[in-house]
Amino acid sequence: MTGVTWVSRSGPEIQVEVAPELALFVPHARRAGVSALAVDGVSTLGHVIESLGVPLTEVGALVVDGREVPVGHIPADGERVDVRAVVRPQRVPGGEPRFLLDVHLGTLARRLRLLGVDAAYSSTDLGDAVLASRSAAERRVLLSRDRGLLRRRELWAGAYVYSTRPEEQVDDVLGRFAPALRPWTRCTACNGVLVAATKDEVVGQLKGGTERSYDVFARCGECGRAYWKGAHHERLRAIVDRAVASGEGRVG
Structure with missing residues (x-):
């Protein structure tokens, strides 16, 4: 060494x-x-x-x-x-890892959710004590670039995010914890689970062009946000395809 x-x-x-x-x-x-x-x-x-x-x-x-x-x-x-x-992949008690991200990792949180990974996040700075307590109460791995936060004794588990680039951050988390990937199953806004929805159920969120052009929808079971394969789908699909092709996470 x-x-x-x-x-x-x-x-x-x-x-x-x-x-x-x-x-x-x-x-x-x-x-x-x-x-x-x-x-x-x-x-x-x-x-x-x-x-x-x-x-x-x-x-x-x-x-x-x-x-x-x-x-x-x-x-x-x-x-x-x-x-x-730490030896990779790192296993956590209870099997499938769930994550909690600090206020500076919003893009990473959204990308993990896109991949179907349970990633709790708030755009409001909750403070170190609250984050550490939530990690313990919900048995979540706290992801952060704040070394001081990761030293808090009440943490259930934590991990330093080594890069500032979202693509590399995703690679790091997937390579370290190998979580199950279930793309397109979580709300990128609130982390809720998506369910199939009819056009009538989400029509209030659709603009004229979207209502005429799309017929397949999903809706968040928590916040109600509607999803469909819109203009940004190809960009999001590239993120998903890259993560799946890496072999770091477990597709399931």
């Missing part, structure tokens, strides 16, 4: 090596290539790793002198620690 390590000047020290995938979380000033890190004999290894900037949501295993240890391990002088990345 290659990675990033640190040095201290006095007191107990451990040798720390971080997986290359996690090096981006470490401040540049600490990317000096040396391997010693001061410890106090009281703080847990999880706390030590977080103090370096690495969210524990991104850590797959902590290996001390060749044996895997929990985040509550108290590091002792002279120990060697390998910080490994």
Whole structure:
């Protein structure tokens, strides 16, 4: 393993090596290539790793002198620690993952919903405490680029979104969690489940040209929004086809 390590000047020290995938979380000033890190004999290894900037949501295993240890391990002088990345695909308790996205990931939320993935999202900034509590109450994986949010102890599960590009964000989430893909089954506006609808049931939402040109409709069972294969369908279909062709998610 290659990675990033640190040095201290006095007191107990451990040798720390971080997986290359996690090096981006470490401040540049600490990317000096040396391997010693001061410890106090009281703080847990999880706390030590977080103090370096690495969210524990991104850590797959902590290996001390060749044996895997929990985040509550108290590091002792002279120990060697390998910080490994999450193994993909990552499984979550209960089987099928459900997601909760912070206010900055609206495009990702809509694209996950387009793919039929359960993705809760609010365009209103609910605050870190509310998001973390909702993650726990609804057993949802919180997706965020906010490292501080991902460090909240009440989180049920979380994951850092590594890219700022929506296409790459989708690839990242699908590759990490391999959720079941059921395209065209969720409302992109509210995450509700779509049901077949007749033209008469949605006619109030249709303009003249749409009413004359289309006969197949769906409607959200939660918010009532109507859907049909309109002018943007080919663009949306390209997003769906790309995700399905990647093989990262499970079509079902």
